[in-house]
Amino acid sequence: QVQLVQSGAEVKKPGASVKVSCKVSGYTLTELSMHWVRQAPGKGLEWMGGFDPEDGETIYAQKFQGRVTMTEDTSTDTAYMELSSLRSEDTAVYYCATGVRSYSTHYFDYWGQGTLVTVSS
Amino acid sequence: SYVLTQPPSVSVAPGKTARITCGGNNIGSKSVHWYQQKPGQAPVLVIYYDSDRPSGIPERFSGSNSGNTATLTISRVEAGDEADYYCQVWDSSSDHGEVVFGGGTKLTVL
Numbered sequence: 001q002v003q004l005v006q007s008g009a010e011v012k013k014p015g016a017s018v019k020v021s022c023k024v025s026g027y028t029l030t031e032l033s034m035h036w037v038r039q040a041p042g043k044g045l046e047w048m049g050g051f052d053p054e055d056g057e058t059i060y061a062q063k064f065q066g067r068v069t070m071t072e073d074t075s076t077d078t079a080y081m082e083l084s085s086l087r088s089e090d091t092a093v094y095y096c097a098t099g100v101r102s103y104s105t106h107y108f109d110y111w112g113q114g115t116l117v118t119v120s121s
Numbered sequence: 122s123y124v125l126t127q128p129p130s131v132s133v134a135p136g137k138t139a140r141i142t143c144g145g146n147n148i149g150s151k152s153v154h155w156y157q158q159k160p161g162q163a164p165v166l167v168i169y170y171d172s173d174r175p176s177g178i179p180e181r182f183s184g185s186n187s188g189n190t191a192t193l194t195i196s197r198v199e200a201g202d203e204a205d206y207y208c209q210v211w212d213s214s215s216d217h218g219e220v221v222f223g224g225g226t227k228l229t230v231l
Binding site: 044050052059060 | 122156170175221222
């Protein structure tokens with residue numbers, strides 16, 4: 001059973017960066033494909049990007065290209081998502097989720113508990 | 122980019138059947154996945170590959186996909202099924218492909 005435990009809530013000023021962590025247990029990070037999904041208050045789910053095992057690289061949603069970086073520390077089985085140049089519209093709960101890549105599709109079977117990032121001056 | 126359209130809300134009485142649709146251009150050619158999200162909680166996968174159920178998901182949850190519409194069906198609805206439901210596909214039309222979510226449907230149990 002995979003468990004994903006995320007870092008705590010953050011408050012950031014516009015223009016700053018935020019780095020959210022996601023600690024894996026039950027499996028090693030190298031056995032998983034980690035993705036990040038966010039949800040603005042009262043809004044729907046929005047995919048930000050994740051690791052595609054078929055290409056062997058991290059892919060990002062076009063909307064976040066150049067502003068988001070997803071990394072992994074396999075020594076601690078921790079994944080990170082860093083979002084820069086924050087603006088108020090980035091206020092959201094950020095989730096890590098493990099992706100399954102099969103038959104030309106992706107879906108997400110395990111999710112972290114979410115991290116609230118608030119961007120406010 | 123690919124767009125998935127869901128009704129904002131669906132209401133159903135306990136014990137009845139709820140059907141939540143997800144519309145997309147030729148969505149029947151894609152695999153559709155469904156998530157349930159209760160207030161303050163992370164999403165939970167309830168259907169994958171159009172109609173498969175993860176272990177632990179009741180048989181009351183089923184899915185279908187054809188033409189331009191995918192449907193999540195919840196039979197014998199219970200109060201505990203009240204939640205937001207999201208459909209999701211993989212759109213391979215762009216360079217690297219993208220995950221696309223529908224806007225979500227709030228299921229209210231009357």
